[in-house]
Amino acid sequence: MTEKKYQFGLDTFGDIGFKNDGTPMTGAETLRQVVKEAHLADELGIDLIALGEHHRSEFAISSPEIVLSAMAQVTKNIKLGTAVTVLSSDDPVRVFERFSTLHALSNGREEIMLGRGSFTESFPLYGYDLEKYDDLFEEKIAMWQALLEGKPMNWNGKLTQKLTDTTVYPQLPEGETIATSVAVGGTPESIIRAVYYDLPVVIAIIGGEPTRFRPYVDLYHKATKQFDKPERPLGMHAHGIILDDEKEAIEVGWKYIKAEMDRIGIDRGWAPMTRDRFEFEIDKGSYYVGTPETVAQKIAKNMKAMDMQRFDLVYGTGGQLLHQREDTIRNYGEKVIPRVKELLGGDGND
Amino acid sequence: MTEPTIGIVGAGKLGSTLARLGIQAQLPILIGSRHKVEDLKWVIDTLAPGTITLTTDEVIERADVIILAIPLGHYLDLDPVKLAGKIVLDASNYWVEVDGTHNNISDFKRSSSEVVQDHLNNSLVAKAFNHMGYHDLEIEVDRHPDVRRAMAYATDHDEIRPTVEHVITAFGFDPLFLGPLRYGLLLEPGSPLFGEAIPRDEFQDKINTIYDSPYGQKIITERGEKIK
Numbered sequence: 001m002t003e004k005k006y007q008f009g010l011d012t013f014g015d016i017g018f019k020n021d022g023t024p025m026t027g028a029e030t031l032r033q034v035v036k037e038a039h040l041a042d043e044l045g046i047d048l049i050a051l052g053e054h055h056r057s058e059f060a061i062s063s064p065e066i067v068l069s070a071m072a073q074v075t076k077n078i079k080l081g082t083a084v085t086v087l088s089s090d091d092p093v094r095v096f097e098r099f100s101t102l103h104a105l106s107n108g109r110e111e112i113m114l115g116r117g118s119f120t121e122s123f124p125l126y127g128y129d130l131e132k133y134d135d136l137f138e139e140k141i142a143m144w145q146a147l148l149e150g151k152p153m154n155w156n157g158k159l160t161q162k163l164t165d166t167t168v169y170p171q172l173p174e175g176e177t178i179a180t181s182v183a184v185g186g187t188p189e190s191i192i193r194a195v196y197y198d199l200p201v202v203i204a205i206i207g208g209e210p211t212r213f214r215p216y217v218d219l220y221h222k223a224t225k226q227f228d229k230p231e232r233p234l235g236m237h238a239h240g241i242i243l244d245d246e247k248e249a250i251e252v253g254w255k256y257i258k259a260e261m262d263r264i265g266i267d268r269g270w271a272p273m274t275r276d277r278f279e280f281e282i283d284k285g286s287y288y289v290g291t292p293e294t295v296a297q298k299i300a301k302n303m304k305a306m307d308m309q310r311f312d313l314v315y316g317t318g319g320q321l322l323h324q325r326e327d328t329i330r331n332y333g334e335k336v337i338p339r340v341k342e343l344l345g346g347d348g349n350d
Numbered sequence: 351m352t353e354p355t356i357g358i359v360g361a362g363k364l365g366s367t368l369a370r371l372g373i374q375a376q377l378p379i380l381i382g383s384r385h386k387v388e389d390l391k392w393v394i395d396t397l398a399p400g401t402i403t404l405t406t407d408e409v410i411e412r413a414d415v416i417i418l419a420i421p422l423g424h425y426l427d428l429d430p431v432k433l434a435g436k437i438v439l440d441a442s443n444y445w446v447e448v449d450g451t452h453n454n455i456s457d458f459k460r461s462s463s464e465v466v467q468d469h470l471n472n473s474l475v476a477k478a479f480n481h482m483g484y485h486d487l488e489i490e491v492d493r494h495p496d497v498r499r500a501m502a503y504a505t506d507h508d509e510i511r512p513t514v515e516h517v518i519t520a521f522g523f524d525p526l527f528l529g530p531l532r533y534g535l536l537l538e539p540g541s542p543l544f545g546e547a548i549p550r551d552e553f554q555d556k557i558n559t560i561y562d563s564p565y566g567q568k569i570i571t572e573r574g575e576k577i578k
C-alpha cells in the first residue's frame with residue numbers, strides 16, 4: 001500500500017447556507033447539503049471532510065458523527081472526520097461509542113480531531129465548567145487514549161466516571177484504531193501535550209502571516225525529541241474561497257468570512273474586521289481566497305515554509321450561496337490539490 | 351535611558367509572544383512561570399530564543415519592569431514583598447473562560463488593575479499590554495511598520511510614565527496615557543477599546559465616544575457617573 005505523503009481535506013462547521021437566489025436555507029436543508037458536498041468531495045478524490053460541532057444558530061451541525069454516518073453511506077474513499085470534537089465537554093466513553101460505530105459504518109474511514117473549538121457554548125449546555133477546560137481536557141484525553149487500547153477499562157477519574165473492568169461497545173476490530181489528532185491554536189502547552197500523547201497536530205491558522213506560526217512548528221519538532229516520540233504529520237487549517245473570478249471570490253469573502261470572524265470576535269474579544277485587515281489576510285495572511293492558481297500557490301508556499309503534510313480548507317464560511325460552496329469544492333478537488341502537489345514536487349505518493 | 355530589564359511572569363500565549371517581540375526589539379527579557387525552569391527553558395528557547403528562563407522569584411528579583419501575564423484569578427499568588435518597589439505592568443484581564451463566569455475579583459467600581467495594585471501595595475502598577483490579543487500583537491506590528499498601533503496604559507504613578515512609555519515604545523507600539531489606574535476600566539474585556547489594534551488617532555476617537563457605547567453606559571449606571 002502506498003502511503004500518501006500529503007493529505008488535503010475540507011472542513012466545515014455546517015454554516016447555514018444560502019440558496020442561489022440568496023434566501024437562507026434551513027438547518028435541515030444545510031445538513032442535507034453538507035452530505036451532498038461530501039459526496040461531491042469524494043467523487044473529486046479529496047482525502048478528507050471534517051465537521052465541526054456547534055450549538056448555535058449560524059451552524060447546522062451539533063452532532064457531527066450522525067452527519068458523518070450519513071456521509072459514509074454515500075461516499076467510498078473520503079475520510080470522515082471532525083474538526084473539532086470538544087472532548088472537554090463530552091463524555092469520552094460516549095465519544096468512543098459514537099466513533100467506533102462510525103468506524104463500523106464507514107469501514108474505518110473515521111477520524112477524530114480533539115480540541116477546544118472556536119466557541120464555548122457546549123460547556124454550559126452540557127453542564128461543564130468552562131474554567132475547568134484544561135483539567136477536563138487533560139483527564140479526558142488520557143481517558144480517550146486508554147479507551148483506544150480496546151481493553152476492559154479500569155478508570156478512576158476525578159472529573160470523569162469510575163469504571164471497573166468495563167468493555168465499551170462496539171469494540172474496534174483487532175488491531176484497528178480511531179485515527180486521532182489534536183487541533184491547536186497558539187497555546188504552547190497544547191502542542192506539548194499532543195506530542196506527549198503521540199498525536200498528530202493540526203494548527204488552526206486563521207489570521208496573520210502563516211509563517212508567524214513557525215516557532216510553534218519548531219516547538220512541535222523539539223517536543224518530539226524532548227519526549228522521544230515519533231514525528232507525526234503536521235497540518236494546518238485555514239479559510240478559503242476558490243472561484244474562477246478573483247474579484248468575485250474576494251467580495252464573497254468580504255461578505256461572509258468577515259461576518260463569521262466578527263461573530264467569533266465577540267467571544268474572543270477581537271475587534272470587527274476592517275477591509276484593510278481582510279485584504280492583508282488575502283495578500284499575505286491566512287485567507288486562501290481567489291482563483292485556483294492563486295490559492296494553490298499560496299497553499300504550496302505555506303505548506304513548504306512550515307513543513308506541513310496536511311492542509312484543511314475551511315469552505316462555506318459564513319454560509320455562502322450554494323454555487324459558491326460547490327465551486328470552491330470543485331476547484332479545490334479538480335485544480336488546486338493537483339497543482340499544490342505539483343508545486344510541492346510530485347504528488348507525494350511513494 | 352539605560353535599557354530596563356523586562357521580566358515576564360507567565361509564559362503562556364501572551365507571555366511567550368511578548369518575549370518574542372521583546373527579543374526582536376533587542377530588549378533584555380527574563381521569563382518565568384510555575385513550571386520548573388528545566389521544563390520551561392526548552393520551550394522558551396524555541397518560541398523566543400534569547401529570552402532567559404528563570405523561576406518567577408528570580409525574574410521578579412532581577413527585572414526592573416515586570417509584566418504580569420498570568421490569569422487574573424492567580425494574582426494573590428504574587429508576593430507583595432518580593433514585588434515591592436518594582437514597576438509592574440499588569441496585562442491580566444478577567445477572562446470568563448479561565449477565571450469563571452462569576453467575577454468576584456473586580457467590578458465596574460473597582461477595576462481589575464486597581465485590585466492588583468491594592469494587593470501589590472508597595473509596587474508601582476500600570477495597566478498595559480492588556481487590550482490587544484496576542485495574535486494581533488505580532489500581526490499588527492509586522493503589518494504596519496509605518497503606523498504604530500496604540501497601546502493604552504493607565505497608572506497612578508506619574509514618575510513611572512517615562513519608563514512605561516519607553517517599554518511600550520521599545521516593544522513597537524505607540525503609548526497612549528489614559529489617566530490614573532481607575533481609567534484602566536476602559537480597557538477591560540467588554541469595552542469597545544478592548545481588542546483594538548489601531549493607530550493613536552483612531553484609538554483616541556474611540557476613547558472620546560466611549561460613553562456612547564453600551565459599555566460606557568454601563569459604567570455610568572454602575573458608578574453613577576463617568577470615570578473621574
Ligand SMILES: NC(=O)c1ccc[n+]([C@@H]2O[C@H](COP(=O)([O-])OP(=O)(O)OC[C@H]3O[C@@H](n4cnc5c(N)ncnc54)[C@H](OP(=O)(O)O)[C@@H]3O)[C@@H](O)[C@H]2O)c1
Pocket residue numbers: 187359360361362363364365382383384385406418419420421422424427428441442443444445479480481482483484485
Ligand atoms: N491571550 C491574549 O491574547 C491576552 C491578551 C492580553 C491580555 N491577556 C491576559 O494575560 C494573562 C495571560 O493570558 P494567556 O492567554 O497568556 O494565558 P495562558 O496561555 O494560560 O498563560 C498563563 C501563564 O501564566 C502562568 N502562571 C499561572 N499562574 C502563575 C503564577 N501564580 N505564577 C507564575 N506563573 C503563573 C502559566 O504557567 P504555569 O501554569 O506553569 O504557572 C502560563 O504560563 C491573562 O490574564 C489574560 O487575560 C491575554
